[in-house]
Amino acid sequence: MHVAIVGGTGKEGRGLGLRWARAGHHVLIGSRDVERAKARALEIGGGAVGDDNLAVVAAAEVVVLSVPFSAHESTIASIAPALEGKILVDITVPLKPPKVMQVHLPEGQSCALRAQAALPKSRVVAALHHVGSAHLADVAHRIEGDVLICGDDAAAKEVVVRLIEDLGGRALDAGALCNSIALESMTPVLLYLNKRYGVAGAGLQITGMPPRS
């Protein structure tokens, strides 16, 4: 599958790119700077290519939005023309520095809901808020936490479930896109747990589910 990562030069995008390229996907690294995108794609290998954000979105079947919350709205506006009809996986957490360990509900209640409102002809799926970049970048490391995803389009969620599995994680369908308010809100809690208990990668595991395959 052709998967574009907008902001793929960053910490989270790097790990996603590494794992999807190794799973055989055609990874497209997006950036505001073409040279930065190309350098990251070269590092990822596996046939990954780099280009500006709009170009990678145009060439992709599925687009992952991986930019800081402060850039969420402006980045969506810049890629919107190429997103029509496509799946947008929004992994943005609405962190409000410096208080990143406290829940911050943005206007519109979640990043994913804001994205869907701005992109009525795209199918937004919220995912990956609880998988840290260090876990992703260590490709030998098994992703132990569950990856909760939500969205209003069942077929789009199925596609994203398979992509998460290709990262080496278990994806659980966590319902409608409005549930992204809960998913995005948990990340500041995990960041607090990291600090409180001196760990680096607190994640989520849902109990009472069928055993992982």
Ligand SMILES: NC(=O)c1ccc[n+]([C@@H]2O[C@H](COP(=O)([O-])OP(=O)(O)OC[C@H]3O[C@@H](n4cnc5c(N)ncnc54)[C@H](OP(=O)(O)O)[C@@H]3O)[C@@H](O)[C@H]2O)c1
């Ligand atoms: N890091 C994690 O462990 C983690 C875990 C779960 C979810 N997330 C979420 O994933 C997203 C990306 O996180 P990250 O840690 O990868 O972020 P990051 O490294 O700080 O930034 C990712 C990329 O966003 C682009 N960017 C930065 N500022 C921008 C701006 N003002 N306008 C447009 N693009 C800008 C940059 O790409 P160019 O300069 O090349 O354009 C940068 O490489 C965030 O929303 C975060 O909440 C992160």
